[in-house]
Amino acid sequence: MGELEKEVGEKRLETPDKLFNKGFIGMTVINFVVYLVYYLLMVIIAVIAQDQLHATLGQAGLASGIYIIGTLFARLLMGKKLESYGRKAVLRYGSVFYLLTTVAYLYVPSIGILYVVRLLNGFGYGTVSTATNAIVTAYIPKSRNGEGINYYGLSTSLAAAIGPFIGMVLLNLTNFYFIIGFSIVLITITTIASFLFPVKNIVLSAEHRKLIASWSLESFIEKKVLFITFIAFLMGFAYSSVLAFLSSYAQIIHLVPASSFFFVVYALVITATRPLSGRIFDTYGENYVIYPSYICLAIGLLLLSFTTSNWMLLLSGAFIGLGYGTFMSNGQAICLKKCEGHQIGVALSTYFIGLDLGLGIGPYLLGELRRVMTFQEIYRIASLLPVVCVILYALFYQSKISLPKLQEIKGEK
Template structure:
């Protein structure tokens, strides 16, 4: 029997885990946006080596998601989140010592693994604090922490690197993770008490014990959406220089953040009351509009409008795709399902810069964004053909406890 979670959505556990998740993702994005430049400036890395410094982080993250998506409930959410936070802190401190590229690659890989560990644990842990009747709304509010971090992190990272030094950025990141680690030990985390049957299922080393097949379709869509969005993350700053809108481009992610902050509660309620189709289709449409707007941008206001559309598209999809995963699986498969989903999302963001870079050699920046805008349209078509809506399983097979 599953413990009843209080109907109040904004309970202490929900707020605490959401804030922890925000900082975890903030540091990830903060460092991601500057590490390539640091590798080139301080360690004299080539462009490809600098790209590897960014990409190897994603490899570490994917391995962590694969491993802990399966073993999270066996080890316990509490232990994985708390000791993962300690490892995240240790590997962030390691940025202070990077005498050569080999050490940088090792640090980036381990830091990515630590980030993947903590974020996998928080994604599963927060579900215990969301009332069943408000899953869509709750996940949207929680997902807001990730989306805001994706907007604020790069903004802070660029400002700090332009006004201070990498040493200061590292110390700032260490301070944030240190506070987060303390919070992880202070927050009461609910583990799942598994039946012997489910323990044996989780100990199984078959592919199904690492990957949740029920969410593979939405994971594939997440990969494509991440691929499309990577064109913004990777090339917006370069594109802004070409079209002489550098000043306006620094506020692109601010508009992105403001838009998703304003619309996230509404999209969550629509998900709960109307169903996922009423938020998923608009997300594909808005991302397409945002990328097309970028392709024809010639003024500051158009660039900022495109930021709003991208926020409505990609930002809305991120959290509602997560809510779809919760709707598809039973409680003991939540960790594996969310891990599977974020593997797709992260892989799209990780592979995207290379794919879009190759396309950039064939097209202008404007042409690149037109091509990127086609991807959400493809997602909408695939979704319409293959996705089948279904209510979340009501099977109660495990018990929640502190």
């Protein structure tokens, strides 16, 4: 354990107070490109499956969703093996695999082959993103975890807005092969960067190596973050209603032009507020950030269900950005607060499994409700989930350090 703590300490001491160091910036940029390609391909793959492979709507939906299955497998396996394989190796060879499986899109003669390529590409994406999420923590000063994770989370949020926008523009102006070529160029750059990037591995004790070598549930799932992971599942489930149905809903309420700016507003709001939310997290504790995120998401989804005009649609996007966007990064910061050292990889993997499951299962279950409900009713049901999160969080979550204790410590200093 002493070696482990020494290694972690050395990495923290490289940049004791400076947040925007080379390591932090480099890993954030790599993560941005990885997520950008993920979102770019996600919005076009169903269209391609139907237009070029003559797939049914159900088959096209499976082609999109099977990606998440590959991602979940990667998070489970790499979350467990990250430290034993080494962060450096997982990042580098995961990037190579992500690149090769993206090249494989150039040869998809049938819907069956597309399923295989999507599954493997999802595994590559999950591997690289699991590695970047753990590696970046070594470059964040411990006293600025909340602020650092929120800045890092901007790479994901901006990719979620810019990726779909680029994908739709390229789909209208070019063709599938040009889009894949563009994606290959981006991933090639990040793959080269991952080999040039100086990643340090954590030195594990014999006890930790024994745990990783076992196939017990504890080696795959970090129990300390199970509660916040379940909350992440509910939040992801609620947000999936936006990702899955916004375009169809906008057509029904005749607000298609405004809907194209929905995620732009979402991204702008997150960009403007995330640094502040990170400082609040570090200064006053997670409760002062997490509770508002639940409330904002509930307001945003409820407002979306009553939307009849452009300004209401964009305002709902702002609230949803404040809600889900703020929670996503600060939930990750809670995981860092709960765990240290060798636990970080498994903890973050566990957390993102919850988010991915919510985003993956939500569209299917809510889509089944669409048979008997209107979109407005679905969004009202989705708005109840953040309220459930408020209740569960208030009843069962215990912060490691309360505000009075924090003030006491500050007073002593």
